[in-house]
Amino acid sequence: MPQQVRGVIARKPGAPVELTDIVVPDPGPGEVVVSVAACGVCHTDLTYREGGINDEFPFLLGHEAAGTIESVGAGVDSVAVGDFVVLNWRAVCGSCRACKRGRPQYCFDTFNATQKMTLTDGTELTPALGIGAFAEKTLVHAGQCTKVDAAADPAVAGLIGCGVMAGLGAAVNTGNVGRGDSVAVIGCGGVGDAAIVGARLAGASTIIAVDRDQRKLAWAADLGATHTVDATTTDTVEAVQELTGGFGADVVIDAVGRPETWRQAFYARDLAGTVVLVGVPTPEMRLEMPLIDFFSRGGALKSSWYGDCLPERDFPMLIDLYQQGRLPLDKFVTERIGLDEVEQAFHTMHQGNVLRSVVVL
Known part of the structure; x- marks a missing residue:
């Protein structure tokens, strides 16, 4: 009944x-x-x-x-x-x-x-x-x-x-972060911090957390970020480039989903680097950029749907990692x-x- x-x-x-x-x-x-x-x-x-x-x-x-x-x-x-x-x-x-x-x-x-x-x-x-x-x-x-x-x-x-899978999957599944990679995450709420955890699990050597809130930056550092950037006082693109030998990060994850943060992600990546959009924009948002920049920088521009996960494969694995003390x-x-x-x-x-x-x- x-x-x-x-x-x-x-x-x-x-x-x-x-x-x-x-x-x-x-x-x-x-x-x-x-x-x-x-x-x-x-x-x-x-x-x-x-x-x-x-x-x-x-x-x-x-x-x-x-x-x-x-x-x-x-x-x-x-x-x-x-x-x-x-x-x-x-x-x-x-x-x-x-x-x-x-x-x-x-x-x-x-x-x-x-x-x-x-x-x-x-x-x-x-x-x-x-x-x-x-x-x-x-x-x-x-x-x-x-x-x-x-x-x-x-x-x-x-x-x-939802949130953990979206962020962790954005790093591991969509961004294909690998050992030794440099990663920047813009926006350090639950999804962004999950991306940081995912980057750490994947073996990234440099993990840069970017946010405007000191509390969130502290959480990000506790969860595995090797560097933090306060976007209220520092230019995000310049800071990420400086922390990556002047080149930019291999993978930049936008966990905010606004035109200005996506633009920062685009220019903060290395040549042939990857941008992953996991923050959800609203329908009225628009982006205007020089088309030549898309051509000349190469690489990949991706959107992450639910961390590109397969629940029956990924959920049990993440629970196992959690129970092992690794997540x-x-x-x-x-x-x-x-x-x-x-x-x-x-x-x-x-x-x-x-x-x-x-x-x-």
């Missing part, structure tokens, strides 16, 4: 979120119900609340989550009741042109649950990134669930489902909060006081 649980919704743009009763249907074919153990408060959830993604209100917020499979629908054999899973928002289809070419990390036809969760009056909810995990339970497609070691702390494991995911968890504290967590995040607030149920 459908279940009534508590969840955090956004009814209209800019309005404070509400903790209210929602209805979770029994899973249909290919679907599962997950009992949520923890869910990180990501900036994307705030963007949903502000109407920056689309206008399909009301939203059921939350997407950076881990939990336990409670029930499964017909035809589900990839996970079973009792499995501890990390949720993902890019369940690959296996049949689109990218999947058929052996590149499922670029799947062009990802999917979510078919049924809708609702308010008690029957109003359909739009789950954030197809997940909606600021709730005691949520309905997702089985392909959105990746089984990992149940011994992992759910508050830590859930972060792999300091616990440092990303700044505070643990309840479902009724999400609105305050948005304010805390906006002030730059946390890497991640995590809702623990």
